[in-house]
Amino acid sequence: MHRLREPPSALAQPVKAFIHYLASEKRHSPRTCDSYQRDLCRLAGWLGESGVAGWADVQTQTLRRYVATLAREGLNGRSIARHLSAIRRFFDYQLREKAVTDNPAVGLKAPKSGRRLPGVADVDQLARLLDAAPEDPLEIRDLAMFELMYSSGLRLAELVGLDLPALDLRGAEVRVLGKGGRERLLPVGSRARQALEQWLSVRPSLADDGQPAVFVSRRGDRLSRRSVQARLTRWGLCQCADQKLHPHLLRHSFASHLLESSGDLRAVQELLGHADIATTQVYTHLDFQHLARVYDQSHPRAKRGARRADT
Structure with a gap:
């Protein structure tokens, strides 16, 4: 341009x-x-x-x-x-302001563009990344963040906005405030709960007095979105990940892996906090792509593009 x-x-x-x-x-x-x-x-x-x-x-x-x-x-x-x-x-x-007599933009629509499917990490790769042992308080914090995002499908803004009263580790759930001020209660998996317990035990050594944020920086204040992105990228590089890691990748992987296992689109919609199920349906395309690859690799008559020689 x-x-x-x-x-x-x-x-x-x-x-x-x-x-x-x-x-x-x-x-x-x-x-x-x-x-x-x-x-x-x-x-x-x-x-x-x-x-x-x-x-x-x-x-x-x-x-x-x-x-x-x-x-x-x-x-x-x-x-x-x-x-x-x-x-x-x-x-x-x-x-x-009576500066114009009409709105010439009314009724104008943007051209449609192909919907880009979200990236998804392989289950085994994510397991390797999340099984890595943290070596200092910041890495303990990072692992707790990443486990929670993958366990519960949190958006980045929901993660950094999380305050201590929203966590109920005894009940294995977390309350988040999503888009449009919509609140939802999400389950927290056992591995995420363990990582959070470990982080909360060392958090007082970093957090400022009276700081409500669950995740804090080395300065003791609420962690920023950019810092979470940078730390996740660093984690992937240190663990030799096959692809660049970013917060949305963990959320997309949560949704796709859950849908592959359950097939319950409505439940995934509720967990993700999507107001419209059409937003969630993109994961059905991801799921079909996975099934199609398995079909192509495994079915004896799966060469769908091949033509019979005797026709």
Whole structure:
């Protein structure tokens, strides 16, 4: 993508006002505001280079050309949909301010892109990685985190947001707050429980007084998402993993391995905290891929692509 020039003031100033509105009136997080600003500034720069003087001059056909530009630059359907969501909301704000007379983004849809299947680790490989013995308090913490993510299918945000009262090791369960503020109670496997007990026994040597977070850094404060990602990558390198490890890999592996064994899609949906079962159904495709490989390797007449010679 070539670097866009700074948009003219007539395009840039309304974006700044909108971001201020999101931050001050709607109380959106800095991260959300940054995302809106980045997407809208990209559009404003493109409009400026295209000769559009102001937001009132933007038509639906203009935005269709912009969507086509994003697609040519390699953005997938999900990323373009995020752009369109920001644009629609910005024009709604502009309508409220009476700066435009309609919302040209209404009804525009992003192009569909092939759904990327999540990566899954092999059961035996995960067993080798999680059976490695920790050598210091930080590694004891790391093993407890990784065991819990694989045992209970936690999202990264759910893991780092976990507080001590949410853990019930006697009852072998953990209470997490997921997307949309939805709370769910999850079982904790025996190996994860053992790893957590070991971590909680050494946690006081690291944690600040009064710190509620289950997982803390060497400085004693709540562990960040980036730190968890870095530590999992390090763990994989130290244990010579066959693939790069990342938090979502553990969650995806939890879901796929559970579905392979149980076949209960609805139960997996509940454990993952998916509001829509369609989100969970991606794991049925993974499961079929596994079954298809076994079929191809094992069935005496499994050469499905071969043609009979006597036909």
